[in-house]
Amino acid sequence: MTDDSLRITEIFYSLQGEARTLGRPTVFVRLTGCPLRCHYCDSEYAFHGGERMTLASILEQVAGYQPQYICVTGGEPLAQPNCLPLLTQLCDAGYSVSLETSGAMPLDEADTRVSRVMDLKTPDSGELDKNRWENIPLLQPHDQVKFVLCSRGDYEWAKFKLDEYRLAERVDDVLFSPSFGQLEPRQLADWIVEDNLPVRFQIQIHKLLWGDAPGY
Numbered sequence: 001m002t003d004d005s006l007r008i009t010e011i012f013y014s015l016q017g018e019a020r021t022l023g024r025p026t027v028f029v030r031l032t033g034c035p036l037r038c039h040y041c042d043s044e045y046a047f048h049g050g051e052r053m054t055l056a057s058i059l060e061q062v063a064g065y066q067p068q069y070i071c072v073t074g075g076e077p078l079a080q081p082n083c084l085p086l087l088t089q090l091c092d093a094g095y096s097v098s099l100e101t102s103g104a105m106p107l108d109e110a111d112t113r114v115s116r117v118m119d120l121k122t123p124d125s126g127e128l129d130k131n132r133w134e135n136i137p138l139l140q141p142h143d144q145v146k147f148v149l150c151s152r153g154d155y156e157w158a159k160f161k162l163d164e165y166r167l168a169e170r171v172d173d174v175l176f177s178p179s180f181g182q183l184e185p186r187q188l189a190d191w192i193v194e195d196n197l198p199v200r201f202q203i204q205i206h207k208l209l210w211g212d213a214p215g216y
């Protein structure tokens, strides 16, 4: 096995379903494996299996789509150390790159040209103790912080963290997203407006368009 390879669950071209580039045609590179087990996880199929690919072959497959936007996701992409050179090589190739990360892995070596979309895991995710709070000072304005909210309790917790860490001043987008099937989107939208929060409400449009199927 070469030491410049990654275990990959899938590479596909679709519309970005969330975050700042929502609606943009994007290549998704989904890395296999995650050390967390969030209750609401919608990508459990990426926990195991996958196929070993060299960085060169990943770059080649990505280039075949002639994309502008690339999203490196998982699983937890940073759980594989070779994710770091992949991010750098994608940036070097001129793509606009985002990284979806759980917030449980160190961000300090991830290429700062990448827009890091970092989760903060809420109490009802079941993975609260995995949050790596020392990542917060490493965030740059073009990074994004995402809360997936399951309940009113999660919402109150996220509001507190928003204020405690001045998140809206650190990054351009703090994303509040309802956990699919657990918190009514309309309810969350109403709370955000009532509280006049400096966050961006989002729902995952790929699930509206294509359901919960892999590959979209």
Ligand code: SF4
Pocket: 034, 035, 036, 037, 038, 040, 041, 042, 043, 044, 074, 075, 076, 102
């Ligand atoms: S961090 Fe993401 S991939 Fe891992 S268990 Fe949680 S939701 Fe699933």
